[in-house]
Amino acid sequence: MTQEKVSEAELRDDSIGVPDGEYEREPVPQKALLGFKSFIGMYAGEHCAGTELMLGPLFVAAGVSAFDLLVGLIIGNLLAVLSWLFLTAPIATKMRLTLYYQLEKICGRKLVILYNLANGVMFCFLAGAMVTVSATAIGMWFDFPMPALDDMLPNSFGWCVTALLTGTVIAYVAAAGYKTVAKIANIAAPWMVLMFFAFGFIAFREILNVSRIEINSLGALWEFANTELWRGGEPLPGQVKFTLWHVIFFSWFCNIAMNIGMADLTVLRFAKKPWYAIATAGGVYLGHFVAWLSASLLFALQLRLNPADTAVLPGPMTYRACGIAGLICVVVAGWTTANPTIYRAGLAFQAVMPRVSRFKVTFVTGMIAAVAGMFPAFAMKLLDFVALYGMVLMPMGAVIFADFYLMKRFKLRSFYAELAAVAFNPAAGAAWILTMLLCWGLVAFAGIQIYFVSLPGWFIAVALYLVISKFYQKSEVVHEVR
Amino acid sequence: MRFDKIVRPVACILSFLALAGIIVPVGLFFTNALDKELMKNWLFGATILWFVVTPFWMERENH
Numbered sequence: 001m002t003q004e005k006v007s008e009a010e011l012r013d014d015s016i017g018v019p020d021g022e023y024e025r026e027p028v029p030q031k032a033l034l035g036f037k038s039f040i041g042m043y044a045g046e047h048c049a050g051t052e053l054m055l056g057p058l059f060v061a062a063g064v065s066a067f068d069l070l071v072g073l074i075i076g077n078l079l080a081v082l083s084w085l086f087l088t089a090p091i092a093t094k095m096r097l098t099l100y101y102q103l104e105k106i107c108g109r110k111l112v113i114l115y116n117l118a119n120g121v122m123f124c125f126l127a128g129a130m131v132t133v134s135a136t137a138i139g140m141w142f143d144f145p146m147p148a149l150d151d152m153l154p155n156s157f158g159w160c161v162t163a164l165l166t167g168t169v170i171a172y173v174a175a176a177g178y179k180t181v182a183k184i185a186n187i188a189a190p191w192m193v194l195m196f197f198a199f200g201f202i203a204f205r206e207i208l209n210v211s212r213i214e215i216n217s218l219g220a221l222w223e224f225a226n227t228e229l230w231r232g233g234e235p236l237p238g239q240v241k242f243t244l245w246h247v248i249f250f251s252w253f254c255n256i257a258m259n260i261g262m263a264d265l266t267v268l269r270f271a272k273k274p275w276y277a278i279a280t281a282g283g284v285y286l287g288h289f290v291a292w293l294s295a296s297l298l299f300a301l302q303l304r305l306n307p308a309d310t311a312v313l314p315g316p317m318t319y320r321a322c323g324i325a326g327l328i329c330v331v332v333a334g335w336t337t338a339n340p341t342i343y344r345a346g347l348a349f350q351a352v353m354p355r356v357s358r359f360k361v362t363f364v365t366g367m368i369a370a371v372a373g374m375f376p377a378f379a380m381k382l383l384d385f386v387a388l389y390g391m392v393l394m395p396m397g398a399v400i401f402a403d404f405y406l407m408k409r410f411k412l413r414s415f416y417a418e419l420a421a422v423a424f425n426p427a428a429g430a431a432w433i434l435t436m437l438l439c440w441g442l443v444a445f446a447g448i449q450i451y452f453v454s455l456p457g458w459f460i461a462v463a464l465y466l467v468i469s470k471f472y473q474k475s476e477v478v479h480e481v482r
Numbered sequence: 483m484r485f486d487k488i489v490r491p492v493a494c495i496l497s498f499l500a501l502a503g504i505i506v507p508v509g510l511f512f513t514n515a516l517d518k519e520l521m522k523n524w525l526f527g528a529t530i531l532w533f534v535v536t537p538f539w540m541e542r543e544n545h
Contacts (some may be wrong), residue, residue, distance in 0.1 A: 051518075183537075186534075186540065187533065187536050187537055187540050190501065191500070191501065191504070191529065191532045191533075194501060194504045194505060195504065195525075195529075198504060198508045200522075201508050201509075201511075201512050202508060202511060202512070204512075205511060205512045205514075322522060322525050323519075323522030323523070323525060323526060324522070324524045324526045324529075325504075325522065325525035325528070325529040326525075328526075328529055329529075382533075402539065
């Protein structure tokens with residue numbers, strides 16, 4: 001069994017319960033296709049994660065207004081669902097291959113390993129942010145300073161020890177008992193969704209009580225939302241000001257690795273019809289609308305009670321609203337989402353060093369995440385990090401799109417790595433790396449914020465892949481003829 | 483057999499009660515009909531109940 005096989009089997013096992021080791025290197029047969037309900041259940045639980053408790057407050061810290069937040073989230077999430085529906089699902093249901101197998105056919109095995117490595121590194125730091133989230137709940141019980149909004153480095157010995165211990169436990173469990181935590185995650189999902197709703201309702205009521213405002217009309221509610229919940233205006237120090245466009249693009253692209261980046265080919269290849277991708281709406285509107293709004297209300301309440309307290313710490317915020325149940329929710333949300341993230345990162349790294357045992361690789365990966373969790377930068381700058389994560393993984397999705405839809409129109413060959421039996425397709429590799437460099441250039445030199453570069457980046461990646469393929473495939477053919 | 487006939491349905495009912503133990507106190511607090519500390523206690527109790535009883539039916543059902 002190749003590493004990709006293991007990886008895909010585990011990802012599927014984690015998501016929709018398909019047995020390990022099936023259909024990794026062949027199209028999913030008709031008999032194995034799943035109904036619409038399977039996808040509703042899977043996506044509904046997938047997007048309520050520990051990081052939502054950071055992202056919601058960071059919107060408030062970014063000075064977002066009520067209109068920009070609500071309308072931006074509705075539009076951005078809709079665009080995300082449409083991306084799954086019209087970009088990912090048609091390819092997934094036509095080819096019925098895993099992301100990695102399809103990439104291997106296009107890019108070659110070595111380039112897939114590089115992509116896996118990049119994926120693993122990003123997963124590692126994302127898991128670090130989740131460790132930070134969980135550690136804020138555990139740190140509640142001890143008397144040491146926790147990170148502030150503008151802290152990039154650990155600010156106390158107590159925090160370092162707490163984050164490191166939390167991360168070590170998470171790393172060990174991910175390495176030794178991944179499936180047990182996956183089961184706990186399944187069990188926790190319905191409760192966690194309700195807890196996220198509870199955060200919002202309780203914070204809303206408390207802000208009403210503190211403000212001594214009575215709401216008896218929709219107009220009054222809107223006025224209240226604008227003056228007490230999401231006030232707009234200047235962001236908190238060190239934060240980027242978020243407008244409607246920021247919210248739209250962030251909520252659209254926060255899952256870009258899954259939809260436009262095509263990671264969900266692996267999941268949606270089991271769908272009987274492409275329209276099943278509409279099930280993603282349940283997940284994103286629950287996790288990236290309700291959960292973000294609820295978490296943002298927790299932070300709005302904190303600012304209402306003490307405007308000087310700008311620290312985004314899910315532990316104290318949820319404890320204030322829901323007591324110990326809130327803390328349990330933070331720990332469970334952080335833990336259950338860090339667990340598969342570390343596991344997947346470990347699998348990605350194991351592809352590079354297949355002789356090392358999965359336990360060792362996963363544990364070391366988890367420890368890297370634990371160390372990253374000590375640094376609040378990954379959690380406090382999560383908006384930027386999520387955008388960077390999408391930017392790094394998006395170009396490969398563009399390559400798959402171009403390979404599927406455009407190659408024949410440009411008289412080029414699809415699945416070229418398989419056809420030419422090469423382990424590294426330079427056209428795909430150059431498209432990926434040059435797109436990342438160009439996107440970085442747009443951010444560094446053209447003043448375009450990172451939240452927006454993935455859109456032009458996608459077109460750049462498609463164009464680069466086609467143009468370089470035109471030269472590369474032609475020269476290869478010439479070479480073969482000679 | 484005994485498990486399927488007795489334990490699973492009872493656990494299932496208790497799980498739904500646990501979820502109600504989250505929704506109802508929050509709803510009552512929202513309408514100013516319940517004290518905050520009491521609501522927090524309800525949430526904690528409901529949380530414990532959920533995690534104790536749900537594994538008896540949810541994971542087994544999945545298998």
